[in-house]
Amino acid sequence: MNNDVILRAVGIHKSYHKDRLELPVLRGVDVDIEAGKVTALVGRSGSGKSTLMHLMATLDRPDAGEVWFRARRIDNAPRAERDAFRNGDVGIIFQFYHLLPELTALENVLAPTMIGHSVLGYFRHRKEARRRAEAMLDRVGLSHRAAHRPSEMSGGEMQRAAIARSLMNDPQLLLADEPTGNLDTETGQEILSLLRGLNETDGLTIVMITHDDAIAEAADVGYRMKDGRLVTSPRRAIQAACA
């Protein structure tokens, strides 16, 4: 496998079943996610981009095909290994933030560390974990909201908290499902700048699902999805035209 490729999906097929009816969502998708780059997956609703992201995050399993992370196949890995992968190697952010409403921003950021450790293990490292969570909140500009619950925060703040949470366990890959889809343009831009900054300063690999072509244009690599297939890469198409 190419060293630059952090995640590779090969020949992915996925269908959903509704009342005995098979609804194919992905029809043989091959995609390579290059390390250190921002990759955009753009497409209309129902094109299968979110399903592809779920498969890359091992939240779901493909009907056929393989998903590789670095040099290991993860789509058919045991459940515990896939849980550990989601907890440590990959960070996920969602359109609707998905913060836990009972927890404060700081506790939400600490959640991945709590999940990844036993009670004793967490207590042993809790000061360190707390320091890191505060640093993550500071990094997304949310240290003043550490003790606030999601219901007390704006959409942009919640998405920042979700980003801080996704970074907590120092993942190598960030999967973002429509991160600006529920935000106004200005706030959306702030979130995009934040993600771009993370990519530039930390070299964090980001896969961004979006239906907004403008956002896709700003990515290093872009793929367009249509009817469950990867059709063109807009960025590469532009690059090809220039060449």
Place this chain on the structure above:
Amino acid sequence: MYRWLLCFRYLRTRYIALASIISVTLGVATLIVVNSVMAGFSAEMHERLHGLASDILIECHASSGMPDPEKHLEIIRDVVGEDLAGTSVSVHVPAMLAIDFNGQLINRHVNLVGIDAETYDDVSHFGRYLLHPENRRQASFELRDDGYPDRDRMADWGWEYRRKRANYEKMLADERAMVRSMNGASSAGAEAVESEGPSMGNLVPAELRDADGDGEAQEFDPTKDQYPGIVLGIATCSTKHRDQADAVIDHFYCRPGDDVRMMFPNAADDTKVVNQKFTVVDLYESGMSEYDSTFAFVQLDRLQDYRGMIHPETGARSVTTIQLKLAEGADLNAARDALRRRFPPDMYAYNIQTWRDMQGPLLAAVQLETTILNILLFLIIAVAGFGILATFFMIVVEKTRDIGTLKALGASGGGVMSIFLSYGLLLGVVGSGVGLAGGLLFVDHINSIAGVIESVTGQEVFDPTVYYFSEIPTIIRPAMLVWVMVGAIAIAVIASVLPALRAARMDPVQSLRFE
């Protein structure tokens, strides 16, 4: 760690779950109160039953009794050995008690027991239940001057009362005699008048009346003399009822200082009825109506004399019953069995029983009642468990997206399941903990609470005319508390298993898309 954090947060924010746990709280509190009260009643009953009956009772069914009690006691000492802590012999005989009450004759069937006051307290708590404080220290069959408790609204008990009554009856008799002589009435007419007065002698059959004649009656001065003493069970000669102010009062047909008549069979082969007057010297109140309404106690040697239980040649006195007290912790059943082997029923007409054997059906009934109550109350908690189940299913549905989020963050199905199991455990602990505190508090103040309920409803919660206790007896057994707590918590956890399984099996993608 996250599961406990979420559990505690759910506990603070999901009030509906707290509402569902209230039934567990109430169930636990009720179980604790009911068990404590039942244990209190049961212990009180055991105490009283055991207090009256000795550990082991050897009854001879023959009317003439066991001819040689000393030899029997020697054999018993050999058989029981070091466990034997005390012995007493007595005579039990069925008898009819006749009380003269305002010219009316009241008859009661009683078990007349001749006891040796010196040794009887070694095997039972007889003395403890006598009303006169001096008699409680050392039982006596002599009427005392005063010092009886102030239980009777009609008269003070003791010699003073006896003298007053004797003087009154004497004056009444004199007056009647005077009226008769003035009217020159016929003897038949005189008899008719006499029968209207409170003279018991004329109301009992003539052949019985003659039995206590023996010439002493002319010299007997009731203001100075007494018949042989008798201690009556309080319910043989009194009733409880309420006065106009609804206070419970005793009403006595006879009282210490009165004379009563006893009729009982003699020990001869051609049985005859012995008719003997006794003077009531004290009353006996154990709180167990079975005893209080059937027992009357007299001196053993007197009863042996009256029944003819003395061997004409040897002078040996027979008894019908031997009572044994065993050392603390001794195995009563083993001792009973050993004695039964020594006195086999095909050779001896003896009935050898422990006090538990004698009260077996009653103790078993109380035990059964307690068991059934426990089952019913645990069913209440089980119903509460279904409430928790339904509530938890609602919470799991409500938390679908959060479950998806947790799985996206790497939480395992087991981890998600443990959130809801821990939540059930926590609710169980909180619910039963509050129930425990409430139950203990209730038990601690049960009498004042009963008082408040009585004052509000006007209905007596704990009727002393029924129970013979002035307060509700309670005993809190730590093992029972542990049992109830563990049971309630287990039900709460078991009720949360199905919702927790559902949460664990949720598809993360479906959960994240859940609206």
